[in-house]
Amino acid sequence: MAVRALVRLPPTVRRGEVFEVRAMLAHPMETGYRRDSDGRMLARDIVRRLEVRLAGEPVFAADLHPAIAANPFVAFLLRAQAGGPLVLRWTGDQGFDHTETVMLVVE
Amino acid sequence: MRAGLAALLLGLVQAASGPVMADDRRSGFEFMSRQTQALQRDDDLNPAMLWVRGGEIAWSQREGRADKSCADCHGMAAASMRGVAARHPAFDTASGQVLTLAGRINACRVRQQQAGPLAPESEPLLSLTALVALASRGLPVAPPDDARLAPLRAQGQRLFGQRMGQLDLSCAQCHDTLAGRRLGGSTIPQAHPTGYPLYRLEWQGLGSLQRRLRGCFSGVRAEVPPFDHADLVALELHLMQRAAGLPMEAPAVRP
Numbered sequence: 001m002a003v004r005a006l007v008r009l010p011p012t013v014r015r016g017e018v019f020e021v022r023a024m025l026a027h028p029m030e031t032g033y034r035r036d037s038d039g040r041m042l043a044r045d046i047v048r049r050l051e052v053r054l055a056g057e058p059v060f061a062a063d064l065h066p067a068i069a070a071n072p073f074v075a076f077l078l079r080a081q082a083g084g085p086l087v088l089r090w091t092g093d094q095g096f097d098h099t100e101t102v103m104l105v106v107e
Numbered sequence: 108m109r110a111g112l113a114a115l116l117l118g119l120v121q122a123a124s125g126p127v128m129a130d131d132r133r134s135g136f137e138f139m140s141r142q143t144q145a146l147q148r149d150d151d152l153n154p155a156m157l158w159v160r161g162g163e164i165a166w167s168q169r170e171g172r173a174d175k176s177c178a179d180c181h182g183m184a185a186a187s188m189r190g191v192a193a194r195h196p197a198f199d200t201a202s203g204q205v206l207t208l209a210g211r212i213n214a215c216r217v218r219q220q221q222a223g224p225l226a227p228e229s230e231p232l233l234s235l236t237a238l239v240a241l242a243s244r245g246l247p248v249a250p251p252d253d254a255r256l257a258p259l260r261a262q263g264q265r266l267f268g269q270r271m272g273q274l275d276l277s278c279a280q281c282h283d284t285l286a287g288r289r290l291g292g293s294t295i296p297q298a299h300p301t302g303y304p305l306y307r308l309e310w311q312g313l314g315s316l317q318r319r320l321r322g323c324f325s326g327v328r329a330e331v332p333p334f335d336h337a338d339l340v341a342l343e344l345h346l347m348q349r350a351a352g353l354p355m356e357a358p359a360v361r362p
Contacts, residue, residue, distance in 0.1 A: 073154070
């Protein structure tokens with residue numbers, strides 16, 4: 001099934017106002033420390049990094065680690081002078097790369 | 108004594124099919140920590156919404172030899188599927204079988220879309236089930252008053268009270284008599300299946316009521332029935348009857 005991500009923003013924000021972005025990604029976050037039922041090690045498969053850009057400019061980034069539960073949820077605060085495409089990009093093990101774009105409307 | 112209690116409970120449930128209820132039934136939601144409750148209250152935080160999103164995508168995807176999507180016949184799930192989850196499992200006249208909600212979705216897939224059935228507990232099936240169940244959120248559990256369900260429902264009620272496994276425990280011993288007390292670190296809920304399919308923190312994923320029931324079978328060290336086994340459907344029927352009138356809260360979050 002396709003990669004699923006949910007990103008929530010306020011519908012509109014005022015110039016300079018602090019607002020919250022909530023992002024959730026469907027991902028197993030396999031730690032690399034577990035074994036399957038036959039005793040074989042399960043290869044690590046986690047999301048390593050989330051990078052967020054607003055109109056091309058980096059505004060937020062986070063490193064993720066094996067202790068983070070499956071389907072990682074990240075919330076952060078932003079302040080913007082102008083709107084534009086807010087691009088969230090998750091990258092991780094086994095070539096994982098997913099980008100989600102939402103429009104930020106600044107009044 | 109136990110039979111008397113069961114009869115009394117059944118009486119309560121039947122009396123509860125009226126509009127007003129003054130009973131002690133509580134959703135598992137009320138037995139959870141405030142933090143886990145907060146996860147379920149806010150759809151932006153509820154990880155089960157990832158499956159609902161997947162269900163929305165699958166709902167409008169054309170499938171099978173008929174090349175039809177769910178949306179082609181049913182339109183918007185939020186409107187057309189309202190109340191459907193609250194009245195399943197139900198008797199399916201075409202196949203002469205009792206079908207759970209997931210079974211009903213699969214039957215529609217095979218008959219209308221002419222596609223192969225989705226594997227039990229597979230991600231696409233859970234996603235579609237979550238989308239359909241969400242449409243019943245807030246509605247009271249409404250098990251159908253259908254005589255053809257009675258034998259299987261009675262079987263479910265019998266199973267609920269039957270000791271099983273190496274631990275020699277019945278469902279009722281924990282969920283009727285000891286609900287609210289603790290088993291290890293966890294609070295024992297009353298086992299009302301109002302939130303399935305639900306996101307369990309322990310599973311780190313979405314799962315069906317059958318997965319939960321299989322977990323309980325294995326917990327008391329009994330032989331675990333395969334998915335869609337008559338015993339599991341029977342238990343599901345009984346549990347929905349037992350929860351009649353409680354509000355649906357799918358897709359819920361549980362610890």
